[in-house]
Amino acid sequence: MTKVRVAQLSCGPEYSGVQKEIDEAAAAVDAEIFYPDINLADIRRGSNEFGLDVRSADLKLAIARGKALVEGRVEADAVFIATCFRCAEAAIVRNELRRYIHENSRLPVVSYSFTERTTAGTLLTRMEALTTIARRRALLAREVQEGTTLGVDSGSSTTKAVVMIDNEIAGTGWLPTTAVMKSAQDVIARALDEAGVKMADVEAIGTTGYGRFLVGKEIKADLIQEELTVNSKGAVYLADTQHGPSTVIDIGGMDNKAISVQDGIPGSFTMGGICAGASGRFLEMTAKRLGVDITELGPLAMKGTSGNVPMNSYCIVFGTQSLVNALAAGSTPEDVAAAACHSVAEQVFEQQLQEVDIKEPVIMVGGTSLIQGLVRAMGDLLQSTVVVPHHSQYIGAVGSALLASGFIKGE
Amino acid sequence: MTEYKPLYVGTVTKYVFVESPEMTPGDLAIRAYEISQGVMIKETCFGLQITGKEEDVNAVIGVLRELDPTHIFVKDRGFPPGDPRRCRANLGGARPGYYGHEFEISLIRNVSRGLDSLASRDPEKVPNPPSPESGVALDIRKLKKIIESMEG
Amino acid sequence: MAKVFIYPATSLILSDLVARFGHTPLSAAIQIRERIQTPGLDSPPLQITPEEPKKGLKYAAVEVPSGVRGRMSLYGPMIEEAEAAIIINDADYAFGCMGCARTNELIKFLVRSSDIPVLDLNYPKNEEEGEEFVAAIHAFLKRLEESR
Numbered sequence: 138m139t140k141v142r143v144a145q146l147s148c149g150p151e152y153s154g155v156q157k158e159i160d161e162a163a164a165a166v167d168a169e170i171f172y173p174d175i176n177l178a179d180i181r182r183g184s185n186e187f188g189l190d191v192r193s194a195d196l197k198l199a200i201a202r203g204k205a206l207v208e209g210r211v212e213a214d215a216v217f218i219a220t221c222f223r224c225a226e227a228a229i230v231r232n233e234l235r236r237y238i239h240e241n242s243r244l245p246v247v248s249y250s251f252t253e254r255t256t257a258g259t260l261l262t263r264m265e266a267l268t269t270i271a272r273r274r275a276l277l278a279r280e281v282q283e284g285t286t287l288g289v290d291s292g293s294s295t296t297k298a299v300v301m302i303d304n305e306i307a308g309t310g311w312l313p314t315t316a317v318m319k320s321a322q323d324v325i326a327r328a329l330d331e332a333g334v335k336m337a338d339v340e341a342i343g344t345t346g347y348g349r350f351l352v353g354k355e356i357k358a359d360l361i362q363e364e365l366t367v368n369s370k371g372a373v374y375l376a377d378t379q380h381g382p383s384t385v386i387d388i389g390g391m392d393n394k395a396i397s398v399q400d401g402i403p404g405s406f407t408m409g410g411i412c413a414g415a416s417g418r419f420l421e422m423t424a425k426r427l428g429v430d431i432t433e434l435g436p437l438a439m440k441g442t443s444g445n446v447p448m449n450s451y452c453i454v455f456g457t458q459s460l461v462n463a464l465a466a467g468s469t470p471e472d473v474a475a476a477a478c479h480s481v482a483e484q485v486f487e488q489q490l491q492e493v494d495i496k497e498p499v500i501m502v503g504g505t506s507l508i509q510g511l512v513r514a515m516g517d518l519l520q521s522t523v524v525v526p527h528h529s530q531y532i533g534a535v536g537s538a539l540l541a542s543g544f545i546k547g548e
Numbered sequence: 549m550t551e552y553k554p555l556y557v558g559t560v561t562k563y564v565f566v567e568s569p570e571m572t573p574g575d576l577a578i579r580a581y582e583i584s585q586g587v588m589i590k591e592t593c594f595g596l597q598i599t600g601k602e603e604d605v606n607a608v609i610g611v612l613r614e615l616d617p618t619h620i621f622v623k624d625r626g627f628p629p630g631d632p633r634r635c636r637a638n639l640g641g642a643r644p645g646y647y648g649h650e651f652e653i654s655l656i657r658n659v660s661r662g663l664d665s666l667a668s669r670d671p672e673k674v675p676n677p678p679s680p681e682s683g684v685a686l687d688i689r690k691l692k693k694i695i696e697s698m699e700g
Numbered sequence: 701m702a703k704v705f706i707y708p709a710t711s712l713i714l715s716d717l718v719a720r721f722g723h724t725p726l727s728a729a730i731q732i733r734e735r736i737q738t739p740g741l742d743s744p745p746l747q748i749t750p751e752e753p754k755k756g757l758k759y760a761a762v763e764v765p766s767g768v769r770g771r772m773s774l775y776g777p778m779i780e781e782a783e784a785a786i787i788i789n790d791a792d793y794a795f796g797c798m799g800c801a802r803t804n805e806l807i808k809f810l811v812r813s814s815d816i817p818v819l820d821l822n823y824p825k826n827e828e829e830g831e832e833f834v835a836a837i838h839a840f841l842k843r844l845e846e847s848r
Contacts, residue, residue: 142640148767148800149765149766149768149770149800150767150769151745151746151748151795151796152748152751152753152766152767152769152770152771152774152800153748153753153767153770154748154750154751154753154804155742155744155750155751155766155767156743156744156746156753156807157742157743158743160744161597165569171640172639172640172642173637173641174636174642174643175641175642175784176643176647176650177644177650177651177654177793180647181793191801192792192801193800193801193802193803194644194792194793194794194795194798195644195795195796195799195800196798196799198644198647198785198795198799202641211641214668220767221765221766222765222766223763223764223765224767224768224802226801226802227765239725245644251766253752253753253766253769253770255748266761271842294740294781347833368710409804427809445694490730493804550741550742550844551741551742552737552739552740552741552742552743553739553748553836554736554737555739556735556737558737559737560733561733561752561797562716563712565712566844587809589825594711597789613720619715621712622715622716622719623711623714623715623727623729623795624711624715624725624727624729624730624733625714625729626728626729626730626731626732626733626735626736626746627731627732627733627736628736631736633744633745633746634745643796644795644796644799645710645795645796645797646795647795648708648710648711648793648796648798649712650710650795652711652713653712653824655713655823655824657710657827657830657832658824658825658826658829658830658833659713659717659824659830659833660830661827661831662824662827662830662831662832662835663831663834664835665831665834666831666834666835666838667834667837669831673835674839675831675832675833675835675836675838675839676822676827676832676836677821677822677832677833677835677836678821678823678824678825678832678835679780679789679820679821679822680789680820680822681788681820682822695705
């Protein structure tokens with residue numbers, strides 16, 4: 138297999154001690170990092186023409202290299218933009234360069250802000266998605282599920298399985314993740330049972346999520362794929378918006394994904410996972426504190442007004458404390474539920490959605506998309522109607538089952 | 549984490565740039581090879597890289613500088629020559645430092661001129677170098693004169 | 701022979717002139733060489749490990765980006781060691797070790813805050829400026845020698 142060539146546009150990774158991590162993440166998915174070759178005149182011209190007058194020379198270099206890629210002077214399969222976390226100048230360049238490349242080329246691009254603690258493991262899913270988009274455009278072009286296929290999404294909080302037969306969802310299984318394999322086997326059994334088929338009837342299998350490698354190996358999956366491409370595919374398939382632009386938001390148990398999708402293929406995306414306060418976990422904790430099941434949190438929030446509860450922190454610890462204080466001060470559970478939803482939505486909006494271009498339709502997927510209060514809060518922030526497709530909590534499993542049908546009979 | 553075992557420990561590497569109407573990097577290399585006792589010489593498009601014990605490298609550079617003193621420029625390098633971590637062939641593009649050299653080389657004839665003129669310069673003459681203060685605002689009396697001349 | 705911090709620390713012109721006039725230029729290459737020649741954990745390309753940005757905390761607080769702190773772990777010790785400094789102020793095209801404007805602002809500030817003689821220059825754009833540029837560096841270094 139030829140290596141996918143990922144052009145790196147960056148400022149700071151060598152001096153943060155993380156260049157090796159970037160190189161390793163790329164190597165793990167059979168890709169190689171390279172730096173577009175230009176000369177000093179290109180740098181001067183490139184940064185002038187781009188029109189963003191930055192002071193840091195390495196950012197000028199990154200801009201000029203980005204222009205060389207868009208103008209076709211240097212060939213690449215994908216682009217990785219990386220700058221230091223907390224650098225304002227670099228953040229502006231990172232965003233504008235990502236947008237410029239996304240809008241003016243077909244190159245998949247991911248941007249990332251690193252610290253000295255960034256590891257290859259953190260970067261792996263992003264790199265895998267980049268290379269998949271570059272390498273498997275034909276596979277990702279699939280719009281119809283065929284035959285009998287099984288998709289398994291082994292997530293950090295929950296494990297999901299879906300059996301699809303001839304472009305219909307025939308059976309589903311859903312369980313909190315305990316032991317990765319055990320949870321996977323249990324949800325598979327449920328999905329097969331509901332669909333009325335046996336494992337032997339399944340013609341192809343796809344896995345995704347954190348446990349994708351372990352589960353995939355064990356059940357001999359045909360496709361083991363990260364959740365960025367799989368969820369994008371699943372989202373536009375279920376929402377029936379396979380053509381044109383869309384934005385997919387998945388607030389997960391451990392990390393969040395925001396993906397700009399064009400014709401079902403991610404163009405640019407971000408993945409955040411630093412703060413639990415911006416995750417489904419925060420909502421679970423809120424539900425627990427309110428003494429309701431997580432499934433009741435959404436309807437409860439719909440009856441409340443978030444503005445009635447002062448939230449001083451996004452933090453899962455201090456934010457929860459604010460909610461507890463509000464309850465003690467007489468706030469209603471409805472308002473507290475709404476405030477928790479708003480807090481998570483706002484944090485994702487502020488920290489992640491600024492790094493992708495929001496184009497309608499905005500599709501929310503994953504387990505948290507069933508919490509109506511969260512969907513409403515996100516819609517309010519985006520000033521847009523957020524679409525939640527049927528089976529949205531099974532998004533990864535559906536995407537896997539759909540894409541896996543490409544492997545039937547050696548297709 | 550893998551262990552790192554350095555190569556060329558205890559050596560120095562220096563760049564020797566030549567930007568001269570009298571001499572090419574090739575000429576410089578020939579002379580360097582003649583006197584290169586124990587040091588490693590690598591030819592490049594702009595001149596040489598010389599690697600070895602510091603005193604040996606300095607001795608060779610001392611001789612080379614004499615060939616065209618005001619057009620040969622020397623600088624330390626952190627890496628040994630051809631190191632795969634900095635090599636264009638591996639990186640796809642030039643390492644960042646290369647562009648800095650490209651920029652300074654475009655101005656270096658002005659420095660050569662300065663070196664040429666230094667010996668004959670009146671030692672009492674106070675230098676007036678280009679500096680951040682050089683671009684001072686126009687004197688108000690001058691501005692007034694310009695305005696008057698325009699009106700005239 | 702004085703230790704002269706040069707800015708940009710990657711400058712061929714300053715490195716050459718300082719050495720040519722008999723002093724020791726403190727340049728980025730010296731710091732990189734030290735790392736490249738020291739055994740330890742593998743961290744290509746520069747052998748700057750994630751520990752270096754932590755060392756940089758001596759010069760910049762934790763909310764300062766890691767790239768600034770990592771670079772400062774190269775420059776901080778050099779500035780402390782320097783007996784004089786020459787700064788070219790319009791060095792807009794120095795990359796890599798000098799590629800971060802925020803680091804560069806901090807470097808210049810630390811140099812100016814330390815009690816050492818500093819020569820402030822711009823690049824010579826023509827031959828006349830070249831003459832004054834070289835003469836100024838020569839005179840500065842000579843004075844340095846005389847004051848020792």
